[in-house]
Amino acid sequence: MSPASPPGPGVDLVRLRAHLDGSRTGVAAGRRPHHASEKIDWPNQFWNGGMRMSKSLTDAMMERLMGIKWTNQAGYNAHAGSRSRLMVEYLRRASLWAEVLGGPPKWPIFDIAGALAPEIQVDPEVAERLEEFLVAHVGGISTENACRAAVRWATLQDTPGVRLPDLPDPFEPLIILYERGGEVIADESWAFTFAAVRVQIKPWREHLSAEPAVALDPATLDALDAAASGGRA
Template sequence: MTDGSTLALLESLRAADWSGDWDHAFEHAQSRRLLMHEYLRRAALWARACGAESEWPFFDVTQYVDKDFRLPPELAAELDACLKKVAYGARKTCGAAVRLAALRARGDIALPDLPDLYEPLVLFYERGGEFVQDGAGFLDLTGVSVKPRGLRNHLADLPFLTFDERTLDALDAKGRASYHVAADRSGPLLRRRLLKAAEQHDEVFTPELRWEPTGLLRLADEKRTDAAYAQICDIEAAELVQAAVRDASGS
């Protein structure tokens, strides 16, 4: 009998939009970039722990944890049917995610004490489908492109662990965004979005969990003296958004 978590993962993969809806992927470009960042970090950790460095970053880790592992026939058939609907470039990692979930659920083999390898990648797929890797090693995530910096570099990456859908949605925006807080880390989270033709929008993240226009943002490099805000990275901003989400839900 297949456990519920593995079946839920299969349903998530079935529900992902594999039709190539570019608008959907563009809307989630920034959150998908951060999810890929976290997958590359986790893949580096797992590859080092399992001796799979040569296969990093996109590999089936179950082959290294238990080379004799096979899915039960009924689950294997369900997975095969699911993968026929998955974009070709994502089939390997989607299949690997299901196999790892099934191996973990079986519970008779020790796995590395590491965060779930494929969780951020599955969320990435749910928010806009597959990615494409070009001959130069760049990953086209639709709307943004990144290039893996090598396994050792990604081992030292700052973790991105805020996977709440509301947090991910709050990170997605048109234009190039930078995030800012007061130098003493008090007060609200603010962001500046730069669009084409030098169009600029300054916004504050409110307790109602949405971005609103603001006149608060005064950056130090603008030579203003009334209020100077320090820039933070988008992963730090995500943690502040997640804290606001927790406060709003009372958890």
């Protein structure tokens, strides 16, 4: 079953958000929002060399979420170095998309696809399966919302004819963070804590930056963890 019904031929979210081309003055409007060496995480989207991929991004995201050990204290402590930087990178990317929208409907975790294209919905069977999984395995409301938003983002990418602004995938750092140690929930001071490292949630504009906080490749992330643990594997 298709993950979403096409909203019509040639839906162009770049044109839909045309104020990016002149009416905005922030990072997203002023210059290329990601570093020249930064890899965009979703170039192999719905089409691959003109052929439809055998597995949709929605299905792939569901598999990733269901493969995460959400309560993983050992992973939480072992990967604090990389997970803290991944959170900083998520906040940076989310702020870039928030700027596209003229401000986020919620912060720091929000439904970017829903704000960009509210007419594109996750397939009801997929949504039901996701909800059943969240009830059984995920504890925090903010984490549940992040999972919903990530699946809807994948559905938007799967929708034929959709063109997105040239910004990095907002949810990839967050999903990798979860994969490396389970969920993390902000405390009462509005900070995420990873072992001895705190990542403060600031107003979204203060997270805007054209420079990536961290590369997402496993070698870089493993090196951060090794450094944080004093070189112990």
